[in-house]
Amino acid sequence: MNELKKDNTEEKILNAAQTVFIKKGLDGSRMQEIADHAGINKALLHYYFRTKQKLFEAIFKKVFKHVFPKIEMLVLSDLPIEEKLGTFIEKYIDVLLKNPYLPAFILKEMNRDPVFLASVMKSQGVHPEHILKMFEKEMEAGTISKMDPRDLMVNVLGFCIFPFAAKPLLNIMFFENDKKAYNNFLKKRKETVKKFILNSILIR
Amino acid sequence: MNELKKDNTEEKILNAAQTVFIKKGLDGSRMQEIADHAGINKALLHYYFRTKQKLFEAIFKKVFKHVFPKIEMLVLSDLPIEEKLGTFIEKYIDVLLKNPYLPAFILKEMNRDPVFLASVMKSQGVHPEHILKMFEKEMEAGTISKMDPRDLMVNVLGFCIFPFAAKPLLNIMFFENDKKAYNNFLKKRKETVKKFILNSILIR
DNA sequence: TCCCGGTTTAACCATCCGGTTAATCTTTTT
DNA sequence: AAAAAGATTAACCGGATGGTTAAACCGGGA
Structure with missing residues (x-):
């Protein structure tokens, strides 16, 4: 179940982060809000993406592809x-x-x-x-x-x-x-x- | 000297705030940084413009006129x-x-x-x-x-x-x-x- | 069954930050 | 010159916030 579970939460995080970051920008977003949005603990965010900055950069890259x-x-x-x-x-x-x-x-x-x-x-x-x-x-x-x-x-x-x-x-x-x-x-x-x-x- | 001094510091604050806000946005800006930039104490910012929000709105209006x-x-x-x-x-x-x-x-x-x-x-x-x-x-x-x-x-x-x-x-x-x-x-x-x-x- | 690796959580920490307060300095008024 | 009013500052406060830690959880293999 390892693979499945990991993919699932990682995806949940990415989706939540995208929603929040796009709406409020890097400075306006809170890690807690992203965690809430993803339905997980805040520490888990740091477990997957060490820092807010890194999470943001992942989102920015992802979004940039679209435009x-x-x-x-x-x-x-x-x-x-x-x-x-x-x-x-x-x-x-x-x-x-x-x-x-x-x-x-x-x-x-x-x-x-x-x-x-x-x-x-x-x-x-x-x-x-x-x-x-x-x-x-x-x-x-x-x-x-x-x-x-x-x-x-x-x-x-x-x-x-x-x-x-x-x-x-x-x-x-x-x-x-x-x-x-x-x-x-x-x-x-x-x-x-x-x-x-x-x-x-x-x-x- | 009242008038003059007041106008002077108020202007200094507005200029500093404009510089910082324009560069970093509302969320990215710090009252301390604006104070430093204006060469005054942070409390003085709140003395002239009660809150960060109000200071920001003053700047936004000022800038909006230009565009x-x-x-x-x-x-x-x-x-x-x-x-x-x-x-x-x-x-x-x-x-x-x-x-x-x-x-x-x-x-x-x-x-x-x-x-x-x-x-x-x-x-x-x-x-x-x-x-x-x-x-x-x-x-x-x-x-x-x-x-x-x-x-x-x-x-x-x-x-x-x-x-x-x-x-x-x-x-x-x-x-x-x-x-x-x-x-x-x-x-x-x-x-x-x-x-x-x-x-x-x-x-x- | 027990252990082991990866996953998830609760609790915690240090720092930052907007805002307040009380005291000091400066100018104006009387 | 004294007092009143206004401008400025240092010190402080409480809450928020990014990040850490240690323990709990959970599925799979021995």
């Missing part, structure tokens, strides 16, 4: 650029719709330790160069307007991520805190963002 | 839409260039208390309706493409704010942590963002 989806195939495929960008935007916003709290969490905790952040990014295999190269080729081929490819990438990411990160503010500003209306707005953005971006860069 | 510039005139002016949007983008990115840490701070602490956030927004006179109306009129007049005006506004804000909020990540991704290069990138965005947006929505 950097595997887009390599998309880049390497030979679909036309508008298809590539379109499906990326759609898929990415879908991921965020399923994990709407992740952008705020990542942005919140990003500043804590740049070295750790860099190591996580490297270990996750984030390779912006491929995408930048792809954009540059399209520009040379004359399918999209010439610009700094990093600008293009920041713009696409910003369109997808920002409305999730700034949710509370935008929700008050535009929807009087009507959660459903805001969610609807986000869903529609899969199309509007696509249109907005392609309308700007596509050369017909 | 919501007075754009009413711009909206009410009868410049053509491309001028209005252009100068807004330019001015806004300029504000953020002078306070590059503010977006991350606001996004970080936004979730803490939605009610307080709403009250701050109201007290700052954030009136998105004017801007939305303005956009709608332009769409009816046929000067810009028809779309949900809220999308347009989120897009403009996202373009300006996101690259500041996600600075550490983007800086590693695109510039190998070269701060100057990244700052240069942000400066250039005043033009590229303008172009990108107008290119998408303007009807010629």
Whole structure:
């Protein structure tokens, strides 16, 4: 039963820690609260993950994977650029719709330790160069307007991520805190963002 | 000397608190650290601002004013839409260039208390309706493409704010942590963002 | 059955931290 | 110059918090 039991509690801990950390951040979270949430003793947390810091880093890595989806195939495929960008935007916003709290969490905790952040990014295999190269080729081929490819990438990411990160503010500003209306707005953005971006860069 | 002294220490406290809070957030900041930073006794903090919470709220309000510039005139002016949007983008990115840490701070602490956030927004006179109306009129007049005006506004804000909020990540991704290069990138965005947006929505 | 390794817990510890208090120092008022 | 009012400090307090320890528990093998 050893294996099973261990996996079970470890998973319970990870789930509880994720819930609490995402909501309250590293500083705002209490080991006791995580333990309660997992239905175990506080000492058991330290038995599995020696320190709060280590537990947090495990969660951060786990969560980080979610917000950097595997887009390599998309880049390497030979679909036309508008298809590539379109499906990326759609898929990415879908991921965020399923994990709407992740952008705020990542942005919140990003500043804590740049070295750790860099190591996580490297270990996750984030390779912006491929995408930048792809954009540059399209520009040379004359399918999209010439610009700094990093600008293009920041713009696409910003369109997808920002409305999730700034949710509370935008929700008050535009929807009087009507959660459903805001969610609807986000869903529609899969199309509007696509249109907005392609309308700007596509050369017909 | 009463007035002068009081103003002086109060200002010292506010400055110190702003520095520390912006860097470490509410939970990560220590009253002692703020006191040290201001060169005063910890008890004096409580003398001026009874609790940590109250001190934090004072800072949050102060900082919030900065990121919501007075754009009413711009909206009410009868410049053509491309001028209005252009100068807004330019001015806004300029504000953020002078306070590059503010977006991350606001996004970080936004979730803490939605009610307080709403009250701050109201007290700052954030009136998105004017801007939305303005956009709608332009769409009816046929000067810009028809779309949900809220999308347009989120897009403009996202373009300006996101690259500041996600600075550490983007800086590693695109510039190998070269701060100057990244700052240069942000400066250039005043033009590229303008172009990108107008290119998408303007009807010629 | 008894022991042994890994798991889980209750109790504990040292430190940190927000906040208070009472005394001191400084400025203003009379 | 004395007293009153205000600003500032050192010392302290109680509770919270991350982490430790030693004992109990539990399943599997001898």
